[in-house]
Amino acid sequence: GAGVSQSPRYKVAKRGQDVALRCDPISGHVSLFWYQQALGQGPEFLTYFQNEAQLDKSGLPSDRFFAERPEGSVSTLKIQRTQQEDSAVYLCASSLAGGGETQYFGPGTRLLVL
Amino acid sequence: GENVEQHPSTLSVQEGDSAVIKCTYSDSASNYFPWYKQELGKGPQLIIDIRSNVGEKKDQRIAVTLNKTAKHFSLHITETQPEDSAVYFCAASNYGQNFVFGPGTRLSVLP
Numbered sequence: 001g002a003g004v005s006q007s008p009r010y011k012v013a014k015r016g017q018d019v020a021l022r023c024d025p026i027s028g029h030v031s032l033f034w035y036q037q038a039l040g041q042g043p044e045f046l047t048y049f050q051n052e053a054q055l056d057k058s059g060l061p062s063d064r065f066f067a068e069r070p071e072g073s074v075s076t077l078k079i080q081r082t083q084q085e086d087s088a089v090y091l092c093a094s095s096l097a098g099g100g101e102t103q104y105f106g107p108g109t110r111l112l113v114l
Numbered sequence: 115g116e117n118v119e120q121h122p123s124t125l126s127v128q129e130g131d132s133a134v135i136k137c138t139y140s141d142s143a144s145n146y147f148p149w150y151k152q153e154l155g156k157g158p159q160l161i162i163d164i165r166s167n168v169g170e171k172k173d174q175r176i177a178v179t180l181n182k183t184a185k186h187f188s189l190h191i192t193e194t195q196p197e198d199s200a201v202y203f204c205a206a207s208n209y210g211q212n213f214v215f216g217p218g219t220r221l222s223v224l225p
Contacts (some may be wrong), residue, residue: 103148
């Protein structure tokens with residue numbers, strides 16, 4: 001079946017612009033995670049949803065970052081007033097149940113802020 | 115919170131040799147330990163995982179061992195092939211929480 005998909009795959013933004021990154025999880029997966037991966041590093045947790053509820057947003061680096069999953073399926077990660085340090089790959093993962101279960105990752109969105 | 119260390123950061127082996135990557139974690143409550151392979155331009159792909167009630171798990175050429183007392187776990191790849199070349203990440207998780215990843219190991223398999 002279809003895996004996790006993310007769009008766009010690449011995004012170039014001028015500093016100060018707002019961006020929106022989309023994640024389509026595997027159908028039926030309850031949990032959805034967002035991670036940020038800087039060049040040459042491992043993914044770092046941003047936020048976690050169980051259905052439409054955002055249960056953990058402790059990894060969001062600033063109040064410029066906002067995520068939502070209004071209907072418990074598709075999720076959007078929004079970054080307001082982008083800064084150069086926001087340049088990274090943003091990965092989305094979904095799992096059938098809660099944390100501790102296998103997470104399946106999408107291909108990521110590579111964001112470059114100029 | 116959880117902290118995961120991973121060694122080595124880079125590893126080169128000859129085709130057919132074995133490769134071993136080691137990780138340590140800090141939170142004794144962690145009970146799930148997956149390993150992911152990431153190829154250039156792609157998202158991480160799960161290759162094997164182990165839970166805290168098991169000491170070893172094997173899947174063809176790939177095996178993972180876990181020592182809960184010492185809080186470390188290792189990935190073993192035997193009979194390496196050029197297509198095994200990638201970045202490998204270990205992670206640790208406590209059920210109900212997010213994954214904490216190690217910094218990664220770049221494996222190069224030389225033909």
